Amino acid sequence: MDNTVVIEDIKKMCCVLPVGADTADESPPASLMASNQSKGPSTMCPAWKPLLLIVPLHLGINQINPVYIEAFKECFKMPQSLGALGGKPNNAYYFIGFLGDELIFLDPHTTQTFVDTEESEIVDxxxxxxxQSPQQMSILNLDPSVALGFFYKEEKDFDNWCSLVQKEILKENLRMFELVQKHPSHDSIPTALGL
Structure with missing residues (x-):
């Protein structure tokens, strides 16, 4: 769904069954998923596959809508943040933070020499x-099409991020994206077998 992160889907994809469990279906048992909703330490997944989550957003029509600026900046403060991909017309940048209303970015088009860390013990x-030094640009010059990046090494990282999103991002009436527990009942997702 556009601009929506579904907690249940992420938990199903990242929760790994214990060794010896039936591996024909890699999603966790329904009982574990149901108990996972209570947020207690005893209900955590047996093992968690690390997750890189990219949330594509459109924060305006021709330019970024100023109502999203504070929420956008809050995302950089989260410990799970990897920054944002975006730019301005004909320029793509990797945004790593902000200073006031200036975004700090790196140019992702700079290539580096490959280093084979397994080839030798000494690595340059x-x-x-x-x-190149990081550069700055006004957040108002940002193209409205951006993608936020987040990384969750463990389930507690994801749970903490969900709490931060609820507290810092979803408090506004105009939300950059939604965070929901389950797919709405009216949302039907076609599967490869059920088309």
Whole structure:
């Protein structure tokens, strides 16, 4: 669904069954998913597959709508944030933070030499550093089509992010995206077998 993160779907994809369980269906048992909703430590998944979540957004028509600016900046403050992809017409950037109403970005088009870390014990870390300094641009110059990136190494990271989103992002009437527990009943998702 557009601009919607469904908690149940993420938990099903990232929750790994214990060793020895039936692996024909990789999603966790329904009883585990139902008990997971209570948020207690005893209801956590047995194991969690790390997740990189990209949330594509459209925050205006021709330019970014100023009502989204504070919520957009709040996303950078979250410990799970990996930044945002976006830019302005004909320029794509990787945004890593902000300073006031200026976004700090790197140019993702700079290529680096490949380093094979398994080939030798000594690794030249020069390729892991940016040769160009980070740059700034006004947040009002941002193209409205952006994608936020988040990483959850463990289930508690995802649960913490959900709490932060509820507290900091969804408090506004004009929301950048939705965070829902389950798919709405009117939402039918076709499967490969049920088309």
């Amino acid at each position: 870390d020069q390729t892991f550093h940016c040769l």
